[in-house]
Amino acid sequence: MITVNNESVEVLIEDKKFDLPFLWLRDNCQCDECRITETQEKQFLLHTVPIDISPDKVDMDGDMLLIKWPDGHDSIIPTSKILECGASRYPDYKFWSKKFTPNRFSWKDFLDDVSTSIEALKDLVSYGVIILKEAPKELNSLEMLSKRLGPIHETLFERIHNVSITGHVYNVAHTSKGLPPHNDFASYKSQPSIQALHMLENECEGGESIIVDGWRLLEDLRYDRPDFFKTLQDFDVPFREFDEENETFAEAPIIKCSNDGSIESFRYSNQLMQMINPTKHGVKDFYMAYHELTTRIHNPKYRSTFRLNGGEVLIVASHRVLHAREPFTPNGKRHLQDAYFVYDNVANNLVLLSN
Template identity: 45%
Template sequence: MVMATKNALHLDFQWPDGGDFSAPVLWLRDVCPCSSCRVTQTQEKRVHLASLDCVAAEAIDPTHEGVTIGWVDGHTSYYPRAFLEATHARITPAWKPWCEDYFPNCYDFLAFQSDDDCATSAITEFLTSGVLLLGAAGQEDGTLERLSARLGPVREVLFERIHNVKVDPLGYNVAHTSLALPPHNDFASYSWPPSVQALHMLVNDAVGGNSTILDGWGVLEEFRRDDPAAFDVLCRVPVPFREFDEHNETYACEPIVQLNARGQIVIFRYSNQLMQVMDHRNPETAAFYDAYYALSRRLLSTNLSRSFRLEGGQILVVASHRILHGREAIESSGHRHLQDAYFEHDNVRNRLTVLARSHD
């Protein structure tokens, strides 16, 4: 038994085999795994640090299997050694930029829906490459709803729950014309744009109109490496985006690249058609346009882009905070009907975790 130093920030001790252990005192008290500090039924934390007037260890008793800590308020904690030495990090497949010969595998729609091994491979590929291609999904209206079993609930936005994309003289968006659509992602006009987009081609008898996909994060990482100062401008300067029709008005003003606390890219927001007029009096506007022009030229010439014909019965799913999608111009007016719907990336990751759990 070792007496602890009162009010210490860290608690240090040696295991009987000589190994050192050190951890913040507040962390140790916070993660106490005992049944009065946890809701046993749910594994949630129950003790709240703020309810404790003083957090200090009084006695430390390490054995080969774990350590018992006596706290000044009379509580006793026991921590198995394996618990203290674990990283407690959740690992999901990390994204990887496309390699030179990357092309998405095509998974059978019914197998993806019904076979857990197929779904596990397909979702793992999706989390790595940002793309999932499904074939033999048929031509039935609303088929995308069935993907909820694997991708989680549909993420609704204003406009339709399932969008119909056909050439339509009354359409609210350039997608409803036969014009080419440069690489973009949808709903840049939302503070949190949908993070997964599924596009189901019901019928494609048109000439032209090839689908395009582009590894946006892959290009951004090249850009960051080659011109870090310009990349930083794209992370800093807010840009307005708007999508609207007669009944709806959506608007967000955010930098086109958003990073997390570790400096990793989390959202690439890119839509030439939805981008609004920036204030030319803002001194940042010139710097932004320099960087934006350089990045956009790169997007048009990158080898991290693929073009292919999405056939009737195929579904293309993209991680839309990363992958930009587009379309070449439709040359003839042969019947072409596409439906799209949105999902959320967190829910797709959840599905892989649950599949692994059921496998174990």
């Protein structure tokens, strides 16, 4: 069924109704003249047709939509392409169950076996976290994860960060104190979106790993206190991480949403947060919302606690999942290395592997 209206064409494709604007139809012509056939890229330039372009004729031939334009151009669009537009590209997000602990996958299989990689990457996209077990205990093994996670996202300090109490101390992580939930480098506008924490040795008593489902917590906050949620979206907070040779700083809101309202990122680090200019508009409202947020961050309801053993790698989608650590007794060796990757590369590698 095809109906040509004043500014659009209505078509029924597999019982789904589509209202396709004329300019959309012209812009998406799939003919060999409008596309670069070798690369599948678009070649047609929209400004080369008038803004009020209107088809002379619209037909359906099998599963091809055919459009004749006044300038003589014949457009062809397979209906399957139109249907594909609505399909979701990535697995849906899933919230954690009550007794959630991340699934563990073998390091070797993750790197060498495609079906394990797909399963693990699906888990990482859906739950925001996985653990790799039986990983090498050699320094800088995280470099090898690039095969699945894409290139390392470098930041200042170190390409692969060392976390131990005997190394360079510029952050609370390098002490044996408990580490409250946070994500790393809130002090960058482009905050790392995947973090891999590789435990090389863990012989100390205590120091259990904690992860928090930040998005679940924020969705509950949005439901219970939409006013607080909005304040945390609108108010810029300063964060800084530095030492004698490195300086990072960013001012950004704690919550960032996509245009469709879904949460895109949760920026949170008590230790890196800087003094907010007290004369700034909205400080009092911010602190009311922030107090409620921090109360929820420390609510056990949203967390999962487990021990990360030597030879295990915790990987988190760090715009969603916060990580933390219980205090430990420095009575043995404990050495962790961490590195960052880019979430987009991870999610799209899943698409590539699944093809």
